[in-house]
Amino acid sequence: MNRINMFFDKSTQFSIIAALFLLSSCGDKKAGQMPALPPVPVTIEAVQVTDASYHDEYPATVTALDVVELRPQVSGFITGVHFSDGSRVRKGQLLYSIDTQLYEANYDQAVANLNVQEANLAKAQKDANRFQELAKNDAVAKQLVDNADAALEVAKKQVEASKANIKGVQTNVRYTKVYAPFDGTIGISLVKKGAAVTAGQTILNTVSTDNQLAVDFNVDQKDIYYFSNLIQKGKANNDSTFTLAFGGDIYPHTGKILLMDRAVDPQTGTIKTRLAFPNPKNLLRSGMTGTVRVLSTSSKAVVIPYKAISEQLGEFFVYVPGDSSKVTQKRVHLGTALGTNIIVKEGLKEGDKIVVEGIQNLREGAVYTTEVPSATPAKK
Missing domain, CATH: 1.10.287.470 (Helix hairpin bin)
Structure with missing residues (x-):
């Protein structure tokens, strides 16, 4: 009898607990919902256009306009090296002698x-x-x-x-004498006096032009028309459209556009473009890397504050106000930074409205408000 009572008591306790759980789960559903987020205070401004002068920048490589590997045209032993490594040479200057x-x-x-x-x-x-x-x-x-x-x-x-x-x-x-093919700079000799060389195979040295060097950089295929026009206009050497920078240092001479490559690279969608820079003090050396700066001016440039930009996976967006006081993201293509502002090349036009303050608290579809929140009175 006591066992029955004990079992009954436990069963009764379980039933009561289950009933309480069901009552709690069947309660007001609103109690389980997340409270709605308050509107995010933001500042909205209309996009303006203005006159702008800026530099588009491209990674670039310095290369010689003419470069030649010196190879002997007869076999034999080197009997003379008639220059200093890395020196400037003149066209027709004797460089190497081979046993005659x-x-x-x-x-x-x-x-x-x-x-x-x-x-x-x-x-x-x-x-x-x-x-x-x-x-x-x-x-x-x-x-x-x-x-x-x-x-x-x-x-x-x-x-x-x-x-x-x-x-x-x-x-x-005659081929036992090796002469400089043009004015330029010769490198470090790869053979010494007494070395055996083979006709057409052994590389003796390399000579490259140095009074004027080429600077190669890649431009997007959509800019071909712009650069082609510059070639047709034949920009003069004293034109300031093209400058060259190495870190924070600007090369003291401006460049002249020479040509664009034969075809667009299908892998990258870019085309190689070549400039020529004078090199009177031999400051430029083949193989150097720097930045080509192309001066551009626009009378209707779209300029917005840089703080209005958000980045996601390498793409850039702005928040624009939409219906029901909600924001949506709009992709933009950025240009050059101008102090605290930045040029927008694609994605916005004059009169468009964007969020310029408070974007750090926004997400797609977030509710916004332009009202300044009132200060909360301090508790006594």
């Missing part, structure tokens, strides 16, 4: 062979003349006359071949 003994010996042999062939030609000419005279008196067989004429032609061809051989050997002798 073999090639001079070949030349002497070619000259001697020519002398022999010329002597043979003289004898063949005399024989031909003699047989021609005898033939006039029918004192010799026609076959012998023909043979003499043929021998004369062979002797002439052999002389021509010997002369051609001399020209080839003379060329090899």
Whole structure:
């Protein structure tokens, strides 16, 4: 009996607990909802357009307009290096000498062979003349006359071949001297005196122009028309459209646009553009990296405060007021920063309204208010 009472008591307790749980779950549903967020106080302004002068910036690489790898055209041993590494050289300046003994010996042999062939030609000419005279008196067989004429032609061809051989050997002798192909700067020599070099294979050094250097940078394909117009106008060297910067330092000379590449790179959607900068003090060196600054002016530039911009996954947005006092995000394409403001290239136009204060508390669809919240009185 006591066990039954104990079981009943426990069952009764369980039923009471279950009933209380059901009552609590069936209560007012509003009690379980999140309280509505209060409107976010913001400041809204209309977008204005203004005159602006700014620089578009592009990563750039300095490169030589002309660059040549020096290779020997004959094989042999280096007998002389006639310059200082990294120095400026002039067109036609002697740079390297290669051992000439073999090639001079070949030349002497070619000259001697020519002398022999010329002597043979003289004898063949005399024989031909003699047989021609005898033939006039029918004192010799026609076959012998023909043979003499043929021998004369062979002797002439052999002389021509010997002369051609001399020209080839003379060329090899000249190729034992390596000269600068143009004015420029030569690099550090890759071979020393006594080194063996192979014709057409061994790289001796590199020479590049230095009085004027090229600066290459990539522009978006949508800007091709603008840069093509600059090429057609033939911007002068004293024009300030193109400048070059290295960190915080501005190169003291302005550049001139030369050309655009043949085609757009389908992988990046950009096209290589080339400028030329004078280099009178040799401050520019091939391989340097810097920033090309392209001066642009606009009479109707859309400029907004930079603080109105929000960034998400590499894209930029502004908040614009919508219906029911809610904000929506609008994507924009940014241009150059102007102090605390920034140029908007795409996405906004004059008269559009945007949120310029309070964006840190906003999200898509958030309710906003332009009313200034009243100060909460301090508790006594």
